[in-house]
Amino acid sequence: xxxxxxxxxxxxxxxxxxxxxxxxxxxxxxxxxxxxxxxxxxxxxxxxxxxxxxxxxxxxxxxxxxxxxxxxxxxxxxxxxxxxxxxxxxxxxxxxxxxxxxxxxxxxxxxxxxxxxxxxxxxxxxxxxxxxxxxxxxxxxxxxxxxxxxxxxxxxxxxxxxxxxxxxxxxxxxxxxxxxxxxxxxxxxxxxxxxxxxxxxxxxxxxxxxxxxxxxxxxxxxxxxxxxxxxxxxxxxxxxxxxxxxxxxxxxxxxxxxxxx
Amino acid sequence: xxxxxxxxxxxxxxxxxxxxxxxxxxxxxxxxxxxxxxxxxxxxxxxxxxxxxxxxxxxxxxxxxxxxxxxxxxxxxxxxxxxxxxxxxxxxxxxxxxxxxxxxxxxxxxxxxxxxxxxxxxxxxxxxxxxxxxxxxxxxxxxxxxxxxxxxxxxxxxxxxxxxxxxxxxxxxxxxxxxxxxxxxxxxxxxxxxxxxxxxxxxxxxxxxxxxxxxxxxxxxxxxxxxxxxxxxxxxxxxxxxxxxxxxxxxxxxxxxxxxxxxxxxxxxxxxxxxxxxxxxxxxxxxxxxxxxxxxxxxxxxxxxxxxxxxxxxxxxxxxxxxxxxxxxxxxxxxxxxxxxxxxxxxxxxxxxxxxxxxxxxxxxxxxxxxxxxxxxxxxxxxxxxxxxxxxxxxxxxxxxxxxxxxxxxxxxxxxxxxxxxxxxxxxxxxxxxxxxxxxxxxxxxxxxxxxxxxxxxxxxxxxxxxxxxxxxxxxxxxxxxxxxxxxxxxxxxxxxxxxxxxxxxxxxxxxxxxxxxxxxxxxxxxxxxxxxxxxxxxxxxxxxxxxxxxxxxxxxxxxxxxxxxxxxxx
Numbered sequence: 001x002x003x004x005x006x007x008x009x010x011x012x013x014x015x016x017x018x019x020x021x022x023x024x025x026x027x028x029x030x031x032x033x034x035x036x037x038x039x040x041x042x043x044x045x046x047x048x049x050x051x052x053x054x055x056x057x058x059x060x061x062x063x064x065x066x067x068x069x070x071x072x073x074x075x076x077x078x079x080x081x082x083x084x085x086x087x088x089x090x091x092x093x094x095x096x097x098x099x100x101x102x103x104x105x106x107x108x109x110x111x112x113x114x115x116x117x118x119x120x121x122x123x124x125x126x127x128x129x130x131x132x133x134x135x136x137x138x139x140x141x142x143x144x145x146x147x148x149x150x151x152x153x154x155x156x157x158x159x160x161x162x163x164x165x166x167x168x169x170x171x172x173x174x175x176x177x178x179x180x181x182x183x184x185x186x187x188x189x190x191x192x193x194x195x196x197x198x199x200x201x202x203x204x205x206x207x208x209x210x211x212x213x214x215x216x217x218x219x220x221x222x223x224x225x226x227x228x229x230x231x232x233x234x235x236x237x238x239x240x241x242x243x244x245x246x247x248x249x250x251x252x253x254x255x256x257x258x259x260x261x
Numbered sequence: 262x263x264x265x266x267x268x269x270x271x272x273x274x275x276x277x278x279x280x281x282x283x284x285x286x287x288x289x290x291x292x293x294x295x296x297x298x299x300x301x302x303x304x305x306x307x308x309x310x311x312x313x314x315x316x317x318x319x320x321x322x323x324x325x326x327x328x329x330x331x332x333x334x335x336x337x338x339x340x341x342x343x344x345x346x347x348x349x350x351x352x353x354x355x356x357x358x359x360x361x362x363x364x365x366x367x368x369x370x371x372x373x374x375x376x377x378x379x380x381x382x383x384x385x386x387x388x389x390x391x392x393x394x395x396x397x398x399x400x401x402x403x404x405x406x407x408x409x410x411x412x413x414x415x416x417x418x419x420x421x422x423x424x425x426x427x428x429x430x431x432x433x434x435x436x437x438x439x440x441x442x443x444x445x446x447x448x449x450x451x452x453x454x455x456x457x458x459x460x461x462x463x464x465x466x467x468x469x470x471x472x473x474x475x476x477x478x479x480x481x482x483x484x485x486x487x488x489x490x491x492x493x494x495x496x497x498x499x500x501x502x503x504x505x506x507x508x509x510x511x512x513x514x515x516x517x518x519x520x521x522x523x524x525x526x527x528x529x530x531x532x533x534x535x536x537x538x539x540x541x542x543x544x545x546x547x548x549x550x551x552x553x554x555x556x557x558x559x560x561x562x563x564x565x566x567x568x569x570x571x572x573x574x575x576x577x578x579x580x581x582x583x584x585x586x587x588x589x590x591x592x593x594x595x596x597x598x599x600x601x602x603x604x605x606x607x608x609x610x611x612x613x614x615x616x617x618x619x620x621x622x623x624x625x626x627x628x629x630x631x632x633x634x635x636x637x638x639x640x641x642x643x644x645x646x647x648x649x650x651x652x653x654x655x656x657x658x659x660x661x662x663x664x665x666x667x668x669x670x671x672x673x674x675x676x677x678x679x680x681x682x683x684x685x686x687x688x689x690x691x692x693x694x695x696x697x698x699x700x701x702x703x704x705x706x707x708x709x710x711x712x713x714x715x716x717x718x719x720x721x722x723x724x725x726x727x728x729x730x731x732x733x734x735x736x737x738x739x740x741x742x743x744x745x746x747x748x749x750x751x752x753x754x755x756x757x758x759x760x761x762x763x764x765x766x767x768x769x770x771x772x773x774x775x776x777x778x779x780x781x782x783x784x785x786x787x788x789x790x791x792x793x794x795x796x797x798x799x800x801x802x803x804x805x806x807x808x809x810x811x812x813x814x815x816x817x818x819x820x821x822x823x824x825x826x827x828x829x830x831x832x
Contacts, residue, residue: 138375164372176659179653186642207657210657218373221358222358223359223384223387233378
C-alpha cells in the first residue's frame with residue numbers, strides 16, 4: 001500500500017544524464033554559493049532563469065511534473081517571502097517611500113526586494129539540487145562518489161541502503177497511527193498528544209532497527225565490506241561533458257554575480 | 262585485502278557436502294542453545310529440506326551454513342560443521358561467503374540497490390569480479406531466476422515473487438556451490454510462491470548446487486527434497502533421513518512438536534493423525550452453513566485511490582461491495598497488490614473512500630434493538646475500538662504498551678465500559694486471566710517487543726479480548742506460524758465467532774480457507790469471487806489457478822511429481 005508518489009526521474013537521455021554526479025555536484029555548488037552570498041534579488045533571479053533553461057533543455061526530467069514535486073516547498077517559500085517582506089526592518093525607515101499599506105503595516109521598496117531575494121534563493125537552491133540529483137538515481141551518486149572521490153564504500157552504499165529503507169518507515173508510521181486509533185487511543189490535550197507521538201516514534205524506531213539489522217545481515221551475507229577491494233559494475237569516469245558542465249556553471253554563476261545591472 | 266582473492270571465484274564452485282558433528286549454538290545472552298547436537302551428513306549436490314516448529318533453530322542452521330554464525334552474530338559454538346571440507350568456525354567468513362548463497366524470508370530487507378542489474382551485481386562487486394565477467398554473470402543469473410529482460414526495472418516495482426526470484430539471482434550470480442534458502446516464499450502469494458518453486462525445481466534438477474531449503478509450504482517443497490532434517494521445538498535433531506523414508510516415530514515426534522507435517526506423511530500415520538488433527542480441518546469439518554446473523558459491516562461500491570505519478574491516480578479498489586454478518590468468518594484473498602490491505606483499512610475507517618460507503622455497527626445485545634449502521638471514519642477512536650479491531654501482519658506495529666499485561670488492558674482502559682460510557686479500568690485479575698487463556702500467563706511483565714513471533718501474534722489477539730470488537734479484521738493472521746501456532750490462533754477465533762463476532766481474514770494461505778464460511782477474492786481492485794470456500798477451491802478465479810488449488814488440495818504442484826524430476830542418475 002504505497003502512498004508515496006513515484007520519484008522524479010529522467011524520461012529521456014539528455015546532456016546532464018550523461019555527466020557524472022560528482023561533476024554535477026561541483027557545478028551545482030557554484031550556483032549555490034552565488035545564490036547565497038548576495039542579498040539582492042537580481043542574482044537569484046538570473047540563476048532562476050538559468051536553472052529553468054537547464055532543466056528544460058539538458059536535464060531529461062519531465063518539466064511538467066516539477067511544479068507538483070516542489071509544491072510542498074511552495075507554501076514554505078511563499079510564507080517565507082511574505083513574512084520577510086512584512087517584518088523587514090526597512091519598513092520602519094521613515095526616509096523610504098511607502099510602496100503599499102496593509103492595515104497598520106507599511107511596506108517599503110527595499111523590504112520587497114529583500115523578501116523576494118530570500119524567496120528566490122530558496123527556489124534556486126531547490127532547482128539546483130534537482131539539477132544535481134535529478135538526472136540519475138541515487139545509486140549513481142554513490143557509485144560516483146566512491147569511484148571519483150574515493151568516498152569509503154561503507155559510507156556511500158550504507159547511506160544508499162538506508163535511503164531504500166526510508167519509504168518503509170513512512171508506511172510504518174501510518175500503520176502505527178492507525179493501530180493506535182483502532183485500540184481506542186485518542187490523546188486529548190497537548191501533553192497526551194506528545195506522549196502518544198513518543199510512543200508511536202518508539203515503535204517505529206524498533207521496527208526500523210529490526211529492518212536495518214536484517215538488511216545489514218543480508219549485505220554481510222553477500223560479502224559487503226569483507227575487506228576485499230570492490231570492483232565496479234558501472235564504471236564512471238570524468239568526461240568532457242563533466243568539464244563543460246563545470247566550466248559553464250561557473251561562468252553562469254560569475255555572470256549572475258558580476259554582470260552590471 | 263589479499264591479492265589472491267581478487268577475481269578468484271570465476272569458475273563455478275563445485276557443490277560441497279555438509280557434515281555436522283554434534284553441532285550446538287547458543288546466542289549471546291541466551292541460556293538455552295538454539296540448536297543442539299545436530300549430526301548429519303548431506304552429500305554434494307543433494308537437496309535438504311529442514312522441518313521443525315517455530316523456535317527449532319532452522320534459521321540458526323541456515324546462518325551457520327553461511328558462516329554468519331559464528332563470524333558475524335555473537336554466541337557460543339560447539340561441535341563441528343564442515344561445508345565442502347572447510348570447518349565453518351575456523352574459516353574466514355569471506356571465504357565461506359564466496360561458496361555459499363543465502364536467501365532470506367523478507368524480500369524488502371535483502372535488496373540493496375534500486376535497479377535490478379545493479380542489485381545482482383552488488384554481490385559480485387563485493388567479491389571483486391572483473392567487469393566483463395560481472396556483465397555476463399548478471400545476465401546468466403537473471404536468466405536462471407526467470408528474470409531476463411528485467412535488467413533496467415526498478416526493484417520497488419517488482420511483485421513479491423519477482424523480488425524473491427531476484428534475491429535468488431543475487432546469490433546465484435556469485436556461483437555458490439551451496440544455496441541456503443530460509444523460508445523464501447513465506448511472504449508470497451500463491452502464484453509468486455509457485456514461480457519461485459518452479460525455479461528451485463530446475464536448479465535442483467541440475468545438481469550444480471547443494472541446496473538447503475527451509476519451508477512451511479511443505480506440499481511444494483517436499484517433492485524437491487532428497488533428504489529431510491527434522492528438528493523439535495528445542496533445536497534437537499529428531500531425524501535425518503531420505504525424504505521418502507522418514508520413520509513413523511520421527512513423524513509423530515515432529516507432529517507433537519507443533520510443526521507443519523506434509524500430508525503425504527500423515528496419511529500413512531493413522532495413529533498420529535487422530536492425536537493431532539489440525540484445527541484447520543476440525544473447523545472445516547464442523548460444516549457451518551452461513552447463519553444469517555445481523556448485518557455488522559457493509560462496504561458498498563467502495564473506490565480507493567492513491568496519488569501516483571504523472572499518469573494520475575492509482576486505483577486500489579474499484580467498486581468493491583462486501584457485507585459481513587455476525588458470526589461469519591470471511592477469507593479475503595487475492596494476489597499481492599489486489600487491494601486486500603486497502604479494503605481492510607477502508608472497512609476500519611482508516612481510509613476515506615473516494616467513492617462509495619462503509620457502514621458498521623456494534624453487535625446487538627439480547628433483547629435490544631440493533632443500533633443504526635454508522636460510518637467508521639466519523640466515529641471517535643473509543644467508539645471505533647468498541648466496534649472494529651484490526652490485527653496487523655506485523656504485530657509489533659500495533660503494540661501500545663510497555664508490558665504484556667498493560668497491552669491487554671490498554672484498549673479496555675481507553676474504551677471504558679462496553680458501550681464506551683463508563684470508564685472502568687479492568688482489574689489485574691481479569692487481565693492476567695486473559696493472558697493465561699492465551700498461553701501468555703508467564704510473560705505478563707515481559708516487554709511485547711521481546712516476545713517470539715508466535716507469542717506476539719497471540720498477544721495482539723489477547724489485546725482485543727477484554728472488549729472484543731463486533732468485527733475483527735486480521736491481516737495474514739497465521740503468517741510465519743507453525744501448525745501449533747496456527748491452531749492456537751484459529752481456536753481463539755472460533756471462540757469469538759461463536760459469540761457472534763464477525764471476522765475478516767486477509768490471507769495468502771490456502772490452508773486457512775476451509776476454516777472460513779465465505780471467500781471474497783479480489784483482483785486488481787475488484788471483487789472477482791464471493792462464495793463458499795469449496796466453490797472457490799474448485800475453480801479459483803485466477804489464471805493460472807493451480808497455485809491456489811494445489812496449495813490446499815495438498816496434491817503436488819503440477820510438474821513436480823517426485824518421480825517426474827530426473828535425478829542425477831537419470832541424466
